[in-house]
Amino acid sequence: MYISDKNKQLNTYDAIVIGSGISGGWAAMELCKKGLKTLLLERGRDVKHIIDYPTANLNPWDFKAGMNNTLKDRETDPIHSGAYSPADKHFYVSDAEHPYVQEKPFNWYRGYQVGGRSLTWGRQCYRWSDLDFQANHQDGYGIDWPIRYKDLEQWYSYAESFIGVSGNCENLAQLPDGKFLTPMELNCIEKHLGDSIRKHDEHRLLTIARVANLTRGWDNRGPCQNRNLCTRGCPFGGYFSSNSSTIPAAMATGNLTLRPFSIVTELLFDEQKQKAKGVRVIDTLTNEVLEFYAKIVFVNASTIATAGLLLNSVSSRFPDGFGNGSGQLGHNLMDHHSSAGAYGIHESYTDQYYKGRRPCGFLIPRYRNLQQDKSLNFKRGYNIQGHGERQEWMDKAQSIEGFGEEFKAQLTTPGPWSIWMAGWGECLPYFDNKVSLDNFQKDKWDQPLIKIDFAFRDNEHKMMSDIQQTSAEMFEKAGFKNIETFNYNKPGGSTIHEMGTARMGHDPKTSVLNKFNQMHEAKNVFITDGSCMTSSACQNPSLTYMALTARASQFAYEQLKKGEL
Amino acid sequence: MDRRLYIKSVFGLAVAGAASFSILKWVSMNRAVVPADLVHKRELLAELAELIIPQTDTPGARAAMVHDYMIMVILNCTPVKEQNKFIDGIAELEDYTAERYGKDFLQCSLAEKKIVLKHMARNSSGYSYKILNKINNKLFGKPFFLKLRELTVEGYCQSRLGATQGLAYDYIPHTFEACIPLRKNQKSWATK
Numbered sequence: 186m187y188i189s190d191k192n193k194q195l196n197t198y199d200a201i202v203i204g205s206g207i208s209g210g211w212a213a214m215e216l217c218k219k220g221l222k223t224l225l226l227e228r229g230r231d232v233k234h235i236i237d238y239p240t241a242n243l244n245p246w247d248f249k250a251g252m253n254n255t256l257k258d259r260e261t262d263p264i265h266s267g268a269y270s271p272a273d274k275h276f277y278v279s280d281a282e283h284p285y286v287q288e289k290p291f292n293w294y295r296g297y298q299v300g301g302r303s304l305t306w307g308r309q310c311y312r313w314s315d316l317d318f319q320a321n322h323q324d325g326y327g328i329d330w331p332i333r334y335k336d337l338e339q340w341y342s343y344a345e346s347f348i349g350v351s352g353n354c355e356n357l358a359q360l361p362d363g364k365f366l367t368p369m370e371l372n373c374i375e376k377h378l379g380d381s382i383r384k385h386d387e388h389r390l391l392t393i394a395r396v397a398n399l400t401r402g403w404d405n406r407g408p409c410q411n412r413n414l415c416t417r418g419c420p421f422g423g424y425f426s427s428n429s430s431t432i433p434a435a436m437a438t439g440n441l442t443l444r445p446f447s448i449v450t451e452l453l454f455d456e457q458k459q460k461a462k463g464v465r466v467i468d469t470l471t472n473e474v475l476e477f478y479a480k481i482v483f484v485n486a487s488t489i490a491t492a493g494l495l496l497n498s499v500s501s502r503f504p505d506g507f508g509n510g511s512g513q514l515g516h517n518l519m520d521h522h523s524s525a526g527a528y529g530i531h532e533s534y535t536d537q538y539y540k541g542r543r544p545c546g547f548l549i550p551r552y553r554n555l556q557q558d559k560s561l562n563f564k565r566g567y568n569i570q571g572h573g574e575r576q577e578w579m580d581k582a583q584s585i586e587g588f589g590e591e592f593k594a595q596l597t598t599p600g601p602w603s604i605w606m607a608g609w610g611e612c613l614p615y616f617d618n619k620v621s622l623d624n625f626q627k628d629k630w631d632q633p634l635i636k637i638d639f640a641f642r643d644n645e646h647k648m649m650s651d652i653q654q655t656s657a658e659m660f661e662k663a664g665f666k667n668i669e670t671f672n673y674n675k676p677g678g679s680t681i682h683e684m685g686t687a688r689m690g691h692d693p694k695t696s697v698l699n700k701f702n703q704m705h706e707a708k709n710v711f712i713t714d715g716s717c718m719t720s721s722a723c724q725n726p727s728l729t730y731m732a733l734t735a736r737a738s739q740f741a742y743e744q745l746k747k748g749e750l
Numbered sequence: 751m752d753r754r755l756y757i758k759s760v761f762g763l764a765v766a767g768a769a770s771f772s773i774l775k776w777v778s779m780n781r782a783v784v785p786a787d788l789v790h791k792r793e794l795l796a797e798l799a800e801l802i803i804p805q806t807d808t809p810g811a812r813a814a815m816v817h818d819y820m821i822m823v824i825l826n827c828t829p830v831k832e833q834n835k836f837i838d839g840i841a842e843l844e845d846y847t848a849e850r851y852g853k854d855f856l857q858c859s860l861a862e863k864k865i866v867l868k869h870m871a872r873n874s875s876g877y878s879y880k881i882l883n884k885i886n887n888k889l890f891g892k893p894f895f896l897k898l899r900e901l902t903v904e905g906y907c908q909s910r911l912g913a914t915q916g917l918a919y920d921y922i923p924h925t926f927e928a929c930i931p932l933r934k935n936q937k938s939w940a941t942k
Contacts, residue, residue, distance in 0.1 A: 370928035541923035
């Protein structure tokens, strides 16, 4: 490829950010706000806030086959049709178009568009604590985190204050409080369970979920209208996404160039300077191959894609992948498990109901292994997430007998109160759980397919049994009936919390990134998506990505100004 | 029941079930469905849906056009085995009606129609073990009556009339009120 000096100049920025999801949007905003001319590359189409939410205002009857996916959907998207419905299908990729190789069953759910999966995320925002940052060091699984809670604390506050998180302060060591908007409210049955839990165990409590749904107007968005249709995109800007928040903020600085339809295939290495010089891109509209250059590169393509991109970026300096001197790149893949839990109904409060559709449930913060507990047969812990409600038609339809007027009367009136809850559990970092490239199978842009080899192991399975047991016990003590425990045995990836393929650490021999998410072996490359995570904890991770991104952006900017990069 | 005995008896029944499963049945279950066959039954489906969710002080399934929803979902969203199970169920219902009353279902009186549907409901109760019903449903698709009722419920509760009159529909709730007294004749919320 011949590139003239003029073109080179045109294609040169201060910073390049790869990926526009939750962490990429943050990186772009932070860098733009600091005055850096930033190119934000996104492999998918553009999705403009509100304008590109075609289903956001539709009623149930506007979907002619209800929430059923078609047979054709299930054929072309055997994985993704398990995640989407006709209401939000357009925010998920097609499996037929974007294949990957499962060495063991793994659900790799993706949203290739501006905003990525920040459009469809679960919006739960939980800080990590030193219980989490010290875990690897204490029990010897994985390597030590190069940071502690105090390193991230102010950045958590910064992220929460920007995105708007509603929640309740609980003063727990294992789940630090944050800067919260007024919390959403628990309903009768949730309060009932919460009261019982507090009465029976001083180390446990039940609190309303901490969510990036706004309980009042914030940053010209919201408040949340309690429609609970978040995954369609919110026309009220009631929840945080790149599209509603960071990308418009970046755009407003005048420093952002957003380039959709741009698949980054390689990071380019400058042998002389021993740094990244830029990226190679395929424009998916024209099939043109382009190069873009910058002083710093933020890689935020998401855990698995980031690993794939770096593994695909080989040079004489990096024959095994960009920045992979440690041999850890692609390894230590983690995902939370969220398969095990319990369901129960309660016969009280039959004269109580609710109005509105609160877009979140409750949380029972971690209560296992707060100190290492020898009586338990697993390491680390889990939190419980759930929600209470009265059974409605979709729950009752199977259990009511017969047909006719009596059937209809029962179907259309509120049933007993019920709670569904499940454990979100930590997954240990195992070297063999990994992402690699398939040297034989290529996608339609002639790029190698990504192979995923992942399985939960003994520690996770034992934890799942414990979740079932403690959930059922909490229900029993609170007087629930018809308690059923479950384990859906969902494959890895199903919680959509992939982490760990380019981990942070002190030592370049055992990690890819340093304590500022800076690549040990190429100082102007920063990775702040899930791949940087050294352990998985049990908290939903997005808030931590945002805090890490803001922190790394500040560090990168300072280094740049000092002429270090 | 002793757990071991229970497992043994369940296993025994499962084997018996599998043995009676012939190749002929497999072929017939997987045959391609002709859409027109189902579309021709539109009136019949409307009548059946109305029997399940009749007009009362609120609209019934017929007014909510549940039959069109059913046809749409069976033809576009239902695996071929279950499509056939459904179509076979209609044929069985018609055969039973003809045998019992010597006329078409649509010509029957309301009482007669109810008797026919009750017969179909009885036939769908399946095994007395929940797990065998699950296996059976998985292998052969849901029994006709249960599928018919499920589609009727889904179609009705998500239709404009069903959601806004049969149930309580709150398009934009604005606020969330966590615990409020249940009002007299309070309908279920149509959406979660």
